[in-house]
Amino acid sequence: MDASGSLLCGVETSYHGGMVGTNTETGPVENGVDCSWSPIGTVTPTFVKARYLSPKQPQVSLFSLPGHEAGAATYANAFDPAAEFVTSWFGRRLNGSVEVADFADPSSAPFESGTLLLASMAAQDSKLAGINLVHELVHSALPSSRPWVYEGLAHFAEAMYRQQQGGRQAALDFLGVHRAAFLDSEKEVSAALRKNVEQKTVGQPLATTFDETYYRSKAAYVWWMLRDMVGDDALKQAIHKYRAEDDNDKDPKYVEQLIESAGKRDLGWFFDDWVYQDRGLPDFHVQSVHPWKTDKGVQFITVTLENLGNAGAEVPFTVMFEGGEITKRIEVRAKNTATTRVELSGTPIEIKVNDSSVPESDLTNNVFKISAP
Numbered sequence: 346m347d348a349s350g351s352l353l354c355g356v357e358t359s360y361h362g363g364m365v366g367t368n369t370e371t372g373p374v375e376n377g378v379d380c381s382w383s384p385i386g387t388v389t390p391t392f393v394k395a396r397y398l399s400p401k402q403p404q405v406s407l408f409s410l411p412g413h414e415a416g417a418a419t420y421a422n423a424f425d426p427a428a429e430f431v432t433s434w435f436g437r438r439l440n441g442s443v444e445v446a447d448f449a450d451p452s453s454a455p456f457e458s459g460t461l462l463l464a465s466m467a468a469q470d471s472k473l474a475g476i477n478l479v480h481e482l483v484h485s486a487l488p489s490s491r492p493w494v495y496e497g498l499a500h501f502a503e504a505m506y507r508q509q510q511g512g513r514q515a516a517l518d519f520l521g522v523h524r525a526a527f528l529d530s531e532k533e534v535s536a537a538l539r540k541n542v543e544q545k546t547v548g549q550p551l552a553t554t555f556d557e558t559y560y561r562s563k564a565a566y567v568w569w570m571l572r573d574m575v576g577d578d579a580l581k582q583a584i585h586k587y588r589a590e591d592d593n594d595k596d597p598k599y600v601e602q603l604i605e606s607a608g609k610r611d612l613g614w615f616f617d618d619w620v621y622q623d624r625g626l627p628d629f630h631v632q633s634v635h636p637w638k639t640d641k642g643v644q645f646i647t648v649t650l651e652n653l654g655n656a657g658a659e660v661p662f663t664v665m666f667e668g669g670e671i672t673k674r675i676e677v678r679a680k681n682t683a684t685t686r687v688e689l690s691g692t693p694i695e696i697k698v699n700d701s702s703v704p705e706s707d708l709t710n711n712v713f714k715i716s717a718p
């Protein structure tokens with residue numbers, strides 16, 4: 346949650362003619378205040394006061410309340426694996442310690458500012474403690490004045506840590522909670538773009554947004570998709586090279602260039618659709634399939650996917666066949682189709698597009714049944 350920012354208000358006066366309560370024929374009777382909130386950063390000056398126990402480790406300060414010792418111990422035990430994970434991905438020394446301060450009420454919503462997290466230690470959930478620590482440790486390792494980098498990477502790292510704990514599907518389920526946060530507003534963007542509304546008047550480009558559903562939730566997906574596209578090693582290499590203090594980071598394309606050079610791949614189209622502009626979400630479906638066999642009896646299927654949305658993406662699709670399944674990835678640009686062929690070791694039955702790693706506006710059209718020839 347953000348609290349640092351500026352509140353801009355303007356007084357609006359409504360005039361009513363001859364209304365009850367006025368003694369002139371047309372006089373001002375109602376004043377309304379129209380306010381807009383513009384956060385100016387992601388770090389809020391924060392003070393916490395309580396009778397804390399404070400067992401201090403070199404790189405983490407755990408301020409717990411009496412009675413929550415077991416939860417504090419869970420956090421303490423989760424620290425080393427979390428730090429090892431963050432160092433492996435972010436590849437640099439942590440800049441100072443992270444702090445976790447306890448809430449008395451276990452149902453209090455967490456709050457964070459910089460590398461300080463306020464979260465209840467009443468629950469002793471070791472998975473959650475590890476994920477929370479990963480988030481703050483990423484902030485410690487990778488300062489950035491760009492919210493989609495600073496918070497987006499921290500939420501992305503949470504999902505990756507979830508994958509380490511429980512596999513890719515657990516991580517995608519974890520990310521799914523984020524999708525709900527921006528799905529409706531992105532559907533509105535998609536609908537507006539379908540009506541040819543001018544691009545610059547709709548949506549929230551990730552590169553400049555201060556809306557936290559975008560710079561946290563949508564950004565987490567964008568980093569996840571980038572990782573799926575270029576692979577762990579290339580993305581790690583790009584992250585290792587990122588320096589917020591570099592003059593380079595004044596260039597809006599700095600992050601794109603780091604990942605392109607590490608991944609040896611053109612990603613301009615992706616950054617245009619997801620970072621520099623808000624083009625809503627893609628909408629994939631199977632446009633056509635053609636199962637065929639070679640003279641030697643080898644089974645293939647030619648698959649054409651269509652993206653009805655205004656944002657392109659590389660999307661995984663899985664072909665189920667008698668005796669197994671195979672997953673491939675394909676780049677389908679906005680308002681476009683892409684075709685590929687896949688070798689199978691059995692008769693194809695069904696194709697499922699997108700394992701939910703790419704946020705989409707419509708997930709109801711993603712399964713295609715293949716009828717017998």
Ligand SMILES: [Zn+2]
Nearest residue numbers: 457480496499
């Ligand atoms: Zn954060």
